[in-house]
Amino acid sequence: MQDSLFSLELFDSGRTRLIAAYRDPDHGRFRRISQLLSVEETTQLVLFSEAIRLQRVVGAPGKPAVEVGASNLSHDPDSSHIRLTRSVAPLNEVQATTVDVETFLRTIEPVTCQVRERAQSSKHGQSLAEHLDGMRLPDSMTAASQSEEITSRLRDIAMILLVEQASRKGSDFGRLLRAKSRQAEAKAEVASVFEQIAQGFAPPAKAA
Structure with a gap:
């Protein structure tokens, strides 16, 4: 074809x-x-x-x-x-x-840039960017030769998904991000989502 x-x-x-x-x-x-x-x-x-x-x-x-x-x-x-x-x-x-x-x-690529920019400039974008900035690859992926690119793309995916989640009407996650006294909880939630996404792309374990 x-x-x-x-x-x-x-x-x-x-x-x-x-x-x-x-x-x-x-x-x-x-x-x-x-x-x-x-x-x-x-x-x-x-x-x-x-x-x-x-x-x-x-x-x-x-x-x-x-x-x-x-x-x-x-x-x-x-x-x-x-x-x-x-x-x-x-x-x-x-x-x-x-x-x-x-x-x-x-x-x-131009569409991806627009979606990324919309997420970053959204109501929760700055807060999420700060939380995601500290995210690191899980041990199963740290040996990858292009770890910086992998980390950057995983953060972008997480940002897009989390902005979508936080923007839903009545979102508990959105309220968590807005509560200044609960930022440790918010960061933990962001870290959990980031790790789940990363694990979804983790390479298969090598046979012993």
Whole structure:
């Protein structure tokens, strides 16, 4: 299957439009996948891309995947492609194509920057940044040659997820971050989330 022509249109609102143009192998004509993603779906797409980047550096097992609206994206680390499918409800049809993984990662970088900047400048961004600044890799990952890059990406993922959690209406975590007398508790909660994310990307243990 020939890779599609892939692009992302970024809006000031934080939404994006995912576009993939490809040649239908069954009919020989060009087709198009186009989907407007919400802010939340855009964030999920960014986290998917960060998972691919981290997996490459760390060598963690698993196949990253994400569902955004009617579209699904998945990546096998042994492949140089991302599989993209979209369900077309009225026709009971599934469109399917592939995207070159390097093209995808390059294309999503401006979106990633916007999502990161929004998280950092959010109501809880500064407090979370201060707590995350002291986070370090677990012992199972400290020997990695690119530990600084790994730590930075893990902090970015944690920041995005924690801002989302703290911003929910009535969030207990949001109240914890705002309580000056409970910052030790807040830091412990941040550390717990950071460690859970890091462990999710930890390389498999070597056989004795």
